[in-house]
Amino acid sequence: MSAPYIVTISSEKGGVGKTTLATNLAIYLKALHEDLPITLLSFDNHFSVDQMFRINRPSAQGDVSNLFDGSNPDNLIEIGEYGVQFIPSSNQLHTLRRELDDPAALTRALAKSGLDGIVIIDTRPDLDIFTQNALYAADRVIVPVKDAPSMDNCRRIYDFFDSHGLSRRPLRILPCLVDGRIHYDGPFRDPYQLLKAYAINRGYRCMEGYIAKSPKVESLNTNPEGKIYPVLTHGRQTAVHVQMTHIARQIYLGSLDTEVRRMNEYRVDMAQARKEHQSAYETRLSDLEIGCLVCGKTLVNKDQIGPAGYFAQSSDQRISGFIEEECFTSLVFRYFYGAKRTIETHDPIWDLFRESAQRSYFLLQRAPHTRNFYQQKLSFYRFDDDGLEVSHKTIELQEFEKRLLSKERSELYPLLERTLFDDQGRLGDAFLLLRKVSSDLPEEILYDQNFATFARIMTKVSTQLP
Ligand SMILES: Nc1ncnc2c1ncn2[C@@H]1O[C@H](COP(=O)(O)OP(=O)(O)O)[C@@H](O)[C@H]1O
Ligand SMILES: [Mg+2]
Structure with missing residues (x-):
C-alpha cells in the first residue's frame, strides 16, 4: 500500500514563516521532481494556500474539516497551480475543535487514502488538536524559529512527541527570518549561528541551513492584486530562493531515506491493536x-x-x-x-x-x-x-x-x-x-x-x- 511522506510545519509562534515555508516548499519540491505528487493542506484559517494555488473555482468535494468526518481524503483534493494539489482550507475548524480530542484522527484518515508522494501540512501557531493531529502523522516536523523565545516554545512540541510515545526522530529546527545584516562579536558570528547553538544546546536537531529575512520575499504577499506569489517565480534573485531549494532537496532526500513511513507504522499498529482487541474479545467469549x-x-x-x-x-x-x-x-x-x-x-x-x-x-x-x-x-x-x-x-x-x-x-x-x-x-x-x-x-x-x-x-x- 502506498504511504505518503508527511511533512508538518509547526511552531507555537506566529509570524515565523510557517505558511511561507509550507507553500513554497510544495512548489520547490514539485519543481525538483515533476512526477512526485505533492499535496498541501493547512489547518490555519487564513486561506493562504487556497489563494496561492486555486486555479479557478473550488473543485474538491470538501475541505480540511472533512478529514475528520470519515470522508476519503482522495475526494478532498483540488488540482492547483504549479502542479501542486491541495485540500482546501476551512473556516469551520473552531466548531470541530470542541468535539475532536483524538490526535490520531488525521493519521487514521490518511491511512485509508490512496495519497502518495509528499504531503505538507501547515498549522496554526498553537498546539491545538489540529496541530497535534498534524504532528502525530508526521515523518518530518520542521519547526521554524526566529529567536530564542520561539526556541523555548519548541519544548512543548517535543513534549507532545514524548507523551504520545512517538520517536523524536522526525523533529527538526529551522532558523527562519534570519537577519543576515546582524553580526556579533564573539563565538557566534550571526543570528543563525546563535540559533543553531541554542538548538544544539537544548538537544534539538536542526535542518541544514536557514531561511533569511528578505524584503523581496515579504513583498510577495503584499501586492495590489491580493495574490501571493511564490519565491520560485517571483524571487529567484533572492538568497531565499537558494535556501528554499536546499531545504526542498533535504526533504526529498529524507523521503527517500525513510524506509518506514509513519503511515505504515501506524497501519501496523492498527493491525496489532485489532489483533489485541480480537483476542480480548475471544477470551471473554470463551x-x-x-x-x-x-x-x-x-x-x-x-x-x-x-x-x-x-x-x-x-x-x-x-x-x-x-x-x-x-x-x-x-x-x-x-x-x-x-x-x-x-x-x-x-x-x-x-x-x-x-x-x-x-x-x-x-x-x-x-x-x-x-x-x-x-x-x-x-x-x-x-x-x-x-x-x-x-x-x-x-x-x-x-x-x-x-x-x-x-x-x-x-x-x-x-x-x-x-x-x-x-x-x-x-x-x-x-x-x-x-x-x-x-x-x-x-x-x-x-x-x-x-x-x-x-x-x-x-x-x-x-x-x-x-
Ligand atoms: N523569508 C522571509 N523574509 C521576509 N519576510 C518573510 C519571510 N518569510 C515570511 N515572511 C513574512 O513574514 C510574515 C509571516 O510569515 P508567515 O509565513 O505567514 O508566518 P506564519 O505562518 O508562521 O505566521 C508574512 O508577512 C510573510 O510575508
Ligand atoms: Mg501561517
Whole structure:
C-alpha cells in the first residue's frame, strides 16, 4: 500500500514563516521532481494556500474539516497551480475543535487514502488538536524559529512527541527570518549561528541551513492584486530562493531515506491493536457460561450466541453469561414486582418492561447485614444508563426457612447457585450485574467499547451499594 511522506510545519509562534515555508516548499519540491505528487493542506484559517494555488473555482468535494468526518481524503483534493494539489482550507475548524480530542484522527484518515508522494501540512501557531493531529502523522516536523523565545516554545512540541510515545526522530529546527545584516562579536558570528547553538544546546536537531529575512520575499504577499506569489517565480534573485531549494532537496532526500513511513507504522499498529482487541474479545467469549444462567438451556455455541435477553457478570468476575429474556423477566415480575399471577409474554406489561430495561442495569446482591445463614435476604437494584440508582427492593428468601434454598421451590435458586453462592451454598459478597442485550447480536456487549462501559458501570454501581 502506498504511504505518503508527511511533512508538518509547526511552531507555537506566529509570524515565523510557517505558511511561507509550507507553500513554497510544495512548489520547490514539485519543481525538483515533476512526477512526485505533492499535496498541501493547512489547518490555519487564513486561506493562504487556497489563494496561492486555486486555479479557478473550488473543485474538491470538501475541505480540511472533512478529514475528520470519515470522508476519503482522495475526494478532498483540488488540482492547483504549479502542479501542486491541495485540500482546501476551512473556516469551520473552531466548531470541530470542541468535539475532536483524538490526535490520531488525521493519521487514521490518511491511512485509508490512496495519497502518495509528499504531503505538507501547515498549522496554526498553537498546539491545538489540529496541530497535534498534524504532528502525530508526521515523518518530518520542521519547526521554524526566529529567536530564542520561539526556541523555548519548541519544548512543548517535543513534549507532545514524548507523551504520545512517538520517536523524536522526525523533529527538526529551522532558523527562519534570519537577519543576515546582524553580526556579533564573539563565538557566534550571526543570528543563525546563535540559533543553531541554542538548538544544539537544548538537544534539538536542526535542518541544514536557514531561511533569511528578505524584503523581496515579504513583498510577495503584499501586492495590489491580493495574490501571493511564490519565491520560485517571483524571487529567484533572492538568497531565499537558494535556501528554499536546499531545504526542498533535504526533504526529498529524507523521503527517500525513510524506509518506514509513519503511515505504515501506524497501519501496523492498527493491525496489532485489532489483533489485541480480537483476542480480548475471544477470551471473554470463551469465559462465558454455556447455558442460560436461569434455565440452563444452551445459549453459547462456539461464537454463536442466542437467543439471549440479558448479559450478566458477577462482580468478582468468576461468572459471566447470558440469560433468556423470558427467564429474567418472569423472575423480576414474580420476585421483585410482586406479581400474583404469571404474566404472559403477550401482556403489555411485558413490552413495557422490555422497553425500559434497555436503559437500565439490574443488580442482585445479598442484602446488607444478612450474612447470617438464617436471615439471608436478597436485594434487587435498578440503575439507569449512567449507573445511578433508580430503585431497590429487598426480599426475604422464604425458602431459607428450612436452612436450604430448595431447588424445587424457587426459580431463583439456579441463578443464585450459578452466580452468587459460595461453596457452602450461601450468598457470598459478590453481586451480579445484568444488562439487556440486543436480540440480534447479544455478543455485541462483549465488544471492547461496550464491555468497557459495562465494566465502568460495574465499578460505579458498586460504590453506591450499602
Ligand atoms: N523569508 C522571509 N523574509 C521576509 N519576510 C518573510 C519571510 N518569510 C515570511 N515572511 C513574512 O513574514 C510574515 C509571516 O510569515 P508567515 O509565513 O505567514 O508566518 P506564519 O505562518 O508562521 O505566521 C508574512 O508577512 C510573510 O510575508
Ligand atoms: Mg501561517
